[in-house]
Amino acid sequence: MKRIVFSLFLLGLIAGSNTCMAAMSNSKIRKEARFLTDKMAHELNLSMIQYNDVYEINYDFVFSINHIMDDVVRGNxxxxxxxYDNLDIRNDDLRWVLSERQYRRFLGIEYFYRPIYANGNKWYFRVSITYANHNLFYFGKPNSYNTYHGGHYRIDHNHASYYKDRHGQAHYNGAYSVKSENVYHNNRRSDFGSRDTTKSNKESKSDKKENKNNKEKKDDNSKNTNRNKEKVTNNVRESGRQPSSSTNSSRHGNRN
Incomplete structure (x- = not known):
């Protein structure tokens, strides 16, 4: 009985944690997007219109990266x-929703600006470190919580932001890209480490090819060495069978 209770307790911990490995269900995506949006609304003081738009943007981001995260963690x-392309799209969309002051503050909060990181072979939402209670929400569900299915994502709007000029306020015009050449490698190392399995696989194939070539060269050298030894041996044998000219002369002189 104690084992059963303990097992149920562990399952509850796992279900309530913010650890993600396998692709998430749509309901899980909605909950993660809402949790992140709720904390952004709490810290950035979002209006309700902003709150609903930020939820859609976060939903689209989480949905877009859902099926690639295992490969991301492996270093593909x-x-x-x-x-990082999807993260830049998300952060650019947020630029049109947040005020300049809100966005500058957003850039300074790592668990909002770069919301996902890896530890070992698992990935997590950074916001869960600061907000450990995943069932705590400061606001109710967004208006489109159950009805939004990605209709405002850029692919349906000629790859332009649906949220541009919707809020009629001064927006941030500075650098925001996580994938910028100036910061990309540092961001990637901080988020997911520096491992690159694609490069490692290429290097592994190259090493195997080089080892094969070295082995073939070694075999060729060994064969050449053996051939040279055979030639030397044959020459020695031939010289042993044929008498020298001086020996022949002495033999002829003795006969005379």
Whole structure:
């Protein structure tokens, strides 16, 4: 009985944690997007209109990276590129929703600006470090919590931001890209480490090819050495069978 109770307790901890490995269900995506948005609204003092738009943006981001995160954690370079592309889209969309002051503050809060990181072979939402109670919400569900299905994502709007000029306020015009050449490698190292399995696989294949070539060269050298030894041996044998000219002369002189 104690084992059963303990097992149920562990399952509860796992279910309530913010650890993600396998692809999330749509309901899980909604909950994660709401949790992140709720904390942004709490710290950045969002209006209700902003709150609803930020939820949609966070939902689209989490949905877009849902099926690539296992590859990202493994260090696959293509998956990492896709992840940071989607993160830049998300952060650019937020630029049109938040005021300049709110966005500058957003940039300074790592668990909002770069919300996901990896530890070992698992990935997590950074906001769960600061807000450990994943069932705590400061606000109710966004208006479109159950009805939004990605209709405002850029792919449906000629790859332009749906939120541009919707809020009629001065917006941030500075650098925001997480994938910028100046900061990309540092951001990637901080988020997911520096491992690159794509590069490692190429290096591994190159090493195998080089080892094979070295072995073939070694075999060729060994064969050449053996051939040279055989030639020397044959020459020695031949010289042993044929008498020298001086020996022949002495033999002829003795006969005379």
């Amino acid at each position: 370079s293509r998956a990492l590129d896709r992840y």
